[in-house]
Amino acid sequence: MRRSPAHRPLLATLKGERQSIPPMWLMRQAGRYLPEYRALRAEKGGFLAMALDPESACEITLQPIRRFGFDGAILFSDILTVPMALGQDLWFETGEGPRLAPPLADGAAIDALTPGAPDTLDPVYAAVEKIAGVLPPEVTFLGFAGSPWTVATYMIAGQGSRTQEAARRLAYGDAAAMQRLIDRIVATTIEYLARQHESGVEAVQLFDSWAGTLSPEQFERWVIAPNAAIVAGLRARCPELVIIGFPKGAGAKLVDYATQTGVDAVGVDETVAPEWAARALPAGMPVQGNLDPLALIAGGDTLARAVDRILAAFADRPHVFNLGHGILPDTPIAHVEALIDRVRGTR
Ligand code: 1CP
Secondary structure, eight states: OOOOOOOOHHHHHHTTOOOSSOOBOOTTOSSTTSHHHHHHHHHHTSHHHHHTOHHHHHHHHHHHHHHHOOSEEEOSOOTTHHHHHHTOEEEEETTTEEEEESOOOSHHHHHHOOOOOTTTTHHHHHHHHHHHHHSOTTSEEEEEEEOHHHHHHHHHHSBOOSSOHHHHHHHHHOHHHHHHHHHHHHHHHHHHHHHHHHHTOSEEEEEETTGGGSOHHHHIIIIIHHHHHHHHHHHHHOTTOEEEEEETTOGGGHHHHHHHSOOSEEEOOTTSOHHHHHHHSOTTOOEEEEEOHHHHHHOHHHHHHHHHHHHHHTTTSOEEEEESSOOOTTOOHHHHHHHHHHHHTOO
């Protein structure tokens, strides 16, 4: 489905056109800090049930747009849908987080994985179509997927991990098996994002949430190369699709990521000085970021100063205002409103 043409400031910025007021959206803007999300979740009985129900996914995607008028709406889904399509079972342990079975402990387990039913991701495309049909015309519609390294860390451990040690060990211990897993994730992700685009999203973000634990050589092989392969695959199939890359924790490696993957725009996390990013990234390349989610929780002067520093640092580039990582569940709604006022200059 193609949405009606309209001026969408976020999409224009991602294509390289600076706006005097930076467009904004917040990573994880659809979720637990919103009372209307928590109410629906209690009624529907859990995250996955909602993510795979097009009606619920549509409603949750729209909640932050209705409440705050953000410039971008991100599809309500998860990066762990791709492991489901690749054949792992996914569920969420209450109070703990995602579980994937069987965990891919070694090359034999990777090779034994048989793809799930071909219609596994159809509810996601149905949700995208529904949302594309009702989203206000000036709001850019964003799809997403996890980047292969980050998705692989969950597939290998069978759950989230603080250090990604199981995946890092496998990457050294059996690099060929790791490569086979990464190649499968790349192929499925290209298909997944192309179908999201064909169903109605205008831009996609590649979340590499765990890119920050890799050595430079490992970063080149497991972050830069697979993201470049996804970008190349998508360019061939969807020349209009805009791609944001977010290699969280990349630090100085952000420059190689930006120049070598072919993404249109890069997300910058909160550990990076915005003045450095503004200087170091290729001229004219759109940047997205990079307010510390904890500065948003702090609020008041701390928030105002942090926002002003980011706005000043990115004043000469196409800039999308965002957090450096996802909004935290205990973020006060009033602080989100204060942030929006500060960025848009109405207070
Ligand atoms: O209600 C609940 O308890 C569910 C919490 C939740 C939500 C709201 C999960 C489980 N996923 C989501 C939605 C989600 N996940 C979105 C929706 C759109 C939005 O941004 O509003 C997106 C983009 C994601 C992406 C995602 N999922 C990432 C990458 C971004 C990041 O935050 O680093 C990752 C790592 C995940 C895995 C995941 N899904 C859910 C949880 C709790 C986790 C993290 C698990 C862990 O590492 O232990």
